[in-house]
Amino acid sequence: MFRDASLVAGKDLRIERRSRVTTQQIAPFAVLVLVLFAFALDPDRGVLGRASAGLFWLAVVFCTVLAVQRSAAVEVADKAGEGMRLAGLEPGGVFLGKAMAVAAQLALLEVLLGAGVVVLYGTHLHDPVVLVATAVLATVGLACAGTAYAAVAASLRVGNTLLPLLLLPVLAPVLLAATRAWEAGLAGVSSDAISWLELLAAFAVLYVAVGVVGYGTLQEES
Amino acid sequence: MFRDASLVAGKDLRIERRSRVTTQQIAPFAVLVLVLFAFALDPDRGVLGRASAGLFWLAVVFCTVLAVQRSAAVEVADKAGEGMRLAGLEPGGVFLGKAMAVAAQLALLEVLLGAGVVVLYGTHLHDPVVLVATAVLATVGLACAGTAYAAVAASLRVGNTLLPLLLLPVLAPVLLAATRAWEAGLAGVSSDAISWLELLAAFAVLYVAVGVVGYGTLQEES
Amino acid sequence: MKSVRVLGALAVVTLTGTVVLGLGLPATYEQRTYSRMLALHPPLAWTAYVAFGVTAAASILYLWPRTRRARFDAVAAASAELGVLFTGLTLITGSLWGRPTWGVWWTWDARLTTTALMFVIYLGYLAQRGLADTAAARAKRSAMIAVMAVIVVPINHMSVEWWRTLHQGRSLASLKPGSELDGDFIAAMLLGFLAMTLTYVWLLVMRTKVIEAEADLEEDALADAIAARRQEALAT
Amino acid sequence: MEPLHPPDHIGPATGEPVVRLRSVVALLGGFPALAGADLTVERGDVVLLRGPNGAGKSTVLRVCAGLVPVARGEASVLGVDIVRDRTSVRRRVAMLGHAGFLYDDLTVRENVTFAVRAAGGDVATVAPALERLGVAGRLATTRVASLSAGQRRRTSLAALVARGAELWLLDEPHAGLDEDGRDLIDGVVRGATAAGATVVIASHDTDRATALSTRVLTVAGGMVSAEAVRVP
Amino acid sequence: MEPLHPPDHIGPATGEPVVRLRSVVALLGGFPALAGADLTVERGDVVLLRGPNGAGKSTVLRVCAGLVPVARGEASVLGVDIVRDRTSVRRRVAMLGHAGFLYDDLTVRENVTFAVRAAGGDVATVAPALERLGVAGRLATTRVASLSAGQRRRTSLAALVARGAELWLLDEPHAGLDEDGRDLIDGVVRGATAAGATVVIASHDTDRATALSTRVLTVAGGMVSAEAVRVP
């Protein structure tokens, strides 16, 4: 399964490198989102300062949506995804691979956004340990939930389910936990972060598990 | 030209009705965005209340990106857009038609988001006249700028994800003006809104004009 | 060619002049020596405006079928690159100035934000120019984008009026005898503007030549490609 | 093979040709898909373009339809100089590409109706066209996404038949169609020429296409060369 | 037309058949694309499925590849009951569909390499396959997005040739290929059978395909019926 995963991840990342979507398009978009937030919430630094954790993660979530859309579109064109199924790749592996590729791109974007938050919102990144731990766990959660969501959205073309309605909000808890954990980290009270980190870890495990087990079904329905 | 426009608009709206992308993917996304904002900016209603205008329009802008991406994707599949060019439809008409279809969807989403803002952020929609006027002008501006840029993005291999980069900076001024106008409206000082409405009107006219004139060029190079 | 060298010389002279005059500026009470930025920062910003204006103009000339020349596309591209450069310098000098005066490197002031926006928009313009495509296609598409993008300039210029802001108002526009800016500040600012503009024009001319040279190289490459393609016929 | 001499010296030169390409170069992503192509098609001709994969057949058709810009050389279609203006000729041309120009989410009838109305045609022609291409009845109300390969192809053809044109550009019209589908194509082509239209076909199904055509040209290495003349 | 009697009474019944469909019903979006199809393919057979557009040929192949679930009836491929488990058989089957399963942003070589590694094949087989299908050289490093229709098809075939399989399902393999491309297909099929594989072809290019095949069956109205037996 992990062989398949690395194979698929490698393929997706190569496609991304080829089309330079992440570096040339999503990344500037990410920075832009920060700017727009700053716009939307008055130039009153008070808000920006307090909200910076939340805004950071919101930006990440929006990038997730874009990255995942792209990752799904790649498989729809010329039925490439069907080709992978025909090759007999393990669905779990395919899921992991695509999620890993998305996660890799998100990680890159988070570094960028982190820098952006520091420069634009004047946030000080206290307690890097907590922040990084949060980032890792949250990224896994987002990438997996997103990849699963993409599969559903793809299969939506055929059977008109209302699944997205149920599935999209799974991102919300991750966002909440990540935000709270970062707020704790930024405020320097790492102890508060622990419980949130545990929650994030739980989500990550859950979504990985659900994805690995359920992706086959989602795939076959499309 | 207007014959072509209504023809294309009808076609696009019918496709949306069929595929239910707006109702089943974008609408949930829109609501999610509001919810996420509520999460991200800790449930201290003060912030939410003050920022609600900005958040509303930010959500609208993100929906615009999605709606416009979809509207472009429809023409890419099976080279349908090429078919329209072969039919000799007036580019200006095609532009207006697609923009109208997007605007219609945005209007629908704005109603939804408006309700969301009231429910989630406890905003009171004072001075409906200003709010509606703003919404109308802003929607036209967003839809036109979006459609024009979608044509640009479609003409590049990396289509969809380049769109945000090109699109959002141009949308940002509209976002700003709309936000300020709504803030004025919500605050009940309609007089302040006037200048913003003028600005919005200017944007709308500009983007419509540029689109109608330039769409042919954009289309041809795809 | 000679004229270009003259241009370059003039640019250098005026630049040095600006520096001298700028350093010569008296240290004002509230700003101390930082007020000398006045000789640098506004001129940079205005030159950026000029550059983007030129890009838009050249683009319109390209789009108009009668006046369509490959050169206008080259000019548009070169001018946009320089505009981004000058905008970047504006941002840098601005925040260097902001640190001592406002106590922050950056703040969500309208002027600052719209400038940043201007920067991003034209980065986007250059990014899409980078994508592989046939010359004509790239030229037309870019021209369209340039025409649409240029509206950010007036927005930026008016932003200080439209939004209450920390940033200086449009003092020159509202300049009258005995206004708060005193004589040699204005002189320095104007000389600086002249210097920047000359530098800009000089760089523009040279950069345009380079871009056109690159285009010629592409032409030669095409000739070879055509020959190779014809060979395929013999193969079958 | 090298082009002997421009094919127009061979074909019957009666008045202004419908298609006239002179050493046309067309670039696709920088690659010279056409490297100096010469082609002359007279009114009423049925020209077959044959040649190896990647020779440039589709590109020739797409240039004639005004979809691909001409980088060098002269080109005129139906008397319009497509180097200067490649849009105004399109409404008079009916093109069947490798792609079908169909909207997956619309039904067969909706797709054909849209195509006809877009081309400014008369909607009354839709029903007969669907009938003729065997996509009436159940299929007429089926989403195109759920058609079989051949049924998709038939739908695209129905759109062309319904709108009609002065110049028909058919890129591998026989591909994916069953026997009577191919007979249908032949019927459509004959009908078109009978109505005074001109047809250019790119096809690998040489036997059928040759039987159909008045002239056979070979495309190779981005060039067109005369090969045989068949008196109809 | 009505199925006379299940084709397996005709074909040489040697041991466990490779494909065995018994009154299979397959639904596509609620529509019975297969309405009780019977098909038996013995090891080493080259079976040609012919029939009108929309008859169900592609669906038969997709069912055999485990892409379409069997709604009713019995079905086993390579000894695996695909009604229960339709995934495990896939790795042993090579399918060429109407779509090519290619990634536009990857080059020809990258696409083929990925396909081979995904199927657990040996990467050393890639280069020869590209060579054999004439997509080596310049094309090997060209993005698939910019290939011609036939070149795309050749790339998809190269992937299959490189990975190999016990059962080949070819949906209109000849479509879009030039003369020597079609000869290539014939070579591929002969090679496969020589290596002890079994082949099922759906095609409208009947002359060629018939010459190639040991049995010709007709698909119509979602049913398969025996038509002729050809002694190889």
Ligand code: HEM
């Ligand atoms: C990153 C921070 C800054 C940015 C992006 C910025 C940007 C600009 C721009 C775009 C202009 C041209 C205005 C126009 O005429 O349209 C300008 C002009 C000017 N800036 Fe800044 N600026 C920044 C910081 C500052 C600071 C800190 C000061 C001094 C306290 C300052 C003083 C001025 C002055 C005096 C002008 C000339 C205004 C006029 O006479 O029209 N700027 N700046």
Ligand SMILES: Nc1ncnc2c1ncn2[C@@H]1O[C@H](COP(=O)(O)OP(=O)(O)OP(=O)(O)O)[C@@H](O)[C@H]1O
């Ligand atoms: N963007 C591109 N970059 C490089 N080469 C390209 C690009 N686009 C097309 N080509 C090449 O140009 C040629 C296109 O030819 P065309 O599609 O007209 O072939 P064709 O004669 O229709 O072939 P087929 O019979 O396979 O349809 C092909 O050789 C293809 O490889």
Ligand SMILES: Nc1ncnc2c1ncn2[C@@H]1O[C@H](COP(=O)(O)OP(=O)(O)OP(=O)(O)O)[C@@H](O)[C@H]1O
């Ligand atoms: N979602 C669907 N809803 C309704 N009908 C469908 C759907 N999907 C497929 N069909 C029908 O099922 C049949 C599919 O047949 P299939 O694709 O196997 O045809 P085929 O024999 O391959 O035809 P061709 O020769 O054109 O490829 C077609 O008649 C098609 O109209």
Ligand SMILES: [Mg+2]
């Ligand atoms: Mg072709």
Ligand SMILES: [Mg+2]
């Ligand atoms: Mg089929």
